[in-house]
Amino acid sequence: MVFISPPWDQFVMLIGELTLLAIIGLLAFGFFLAFIALYSMRRGKFYFPRLLSSGFTMLEGLMKAIVGLFGLDDEELVRFFIRVHNSMNAKGFESIPVSQRAVFFPQCLRSSKCPAHLTPEGLHCQHCGQCEMGKTLPLLRDMGYRTFIVPGSSFISRMVKKYRPAGIIGAGCIIEVRDGLEMCDRIGLCGMGVVTLRDGCVETLLDWHELFDVAGLGLDPALLPKDLDVSAQ
Ligand code: SF4
Structure with a gap:
């Protein structure tokens, strides 16, 4: 019989809760970024480009899956992020x-x-x-x-x-x-x-x-x- 001490039990519970929170947080962040990306595309303007660019680098797979739910394909999303990237670098490139x-x-x-x-x-x-x-x-x-x-x-x-x-x-x-x-x-x-x-x-x-x-x-x-x-x- 395996004996599980209460502190160990609590520790496992804590890890489980933290993991769940991290997953919910990532999903929420992914949805938030996807919303900004879709809104930017619709308005033809880049909102929060730095946040979008770094978020896309971190969560590319998740964002593709989320925008896929809204009928946008992977390629369109990557093209959009290349445009965001170019617009962020344009000033630096000019100089x-x-x-x-x-x-x-x-x-x-x-x-x-x-x-x-x-x-x-x-x-x-x-x-x-x-x-x-x-x-x-x-x-x-x-x-x-x-x-x-x-x-x-x-x-x-x-x-x-x-x-x-x-x-x-x-x-x-x-x-x-x-x-x-x-x-x-x-x-x-x-x-x-x-x-x-x-x-x-x-x-x-x-x-x-x-x-x-x-x-x-x-x-x-x-x-x-x-x-x-x-x-x-
Ligand atoms: S123009 Fe230059 S690159 Fe284009 S086919 Fe001719 S040799 Fe190749």
């Missing part, structure tokens, strides 16, 4: 000289017949005209940006270690951008994300006007391309 900024593009933006060579600095565009990067990379370089076409997952960390930019723009699919922004936060970089319009492994699409809107933040308008002669993708 970074363009010489300390870099732009990273995913290789999936290329044509499937892309003749770019792989180099230690990423894929080297041949400006063959089969995708918009042939036109836009030189425009960004003229503005003063370092530009990279990313060939693999560890590439961005290597280039960040090598060139030590203070601010970066990362284009990519929704998951790549979310992970990239989290990485920027961890290492103290000011990150801005631009999500591709279509996911996939080849010939994905980007809103170049959105990219150049972000790239132009805080820069002298004289540095911006006069006429961005690219299709919406």
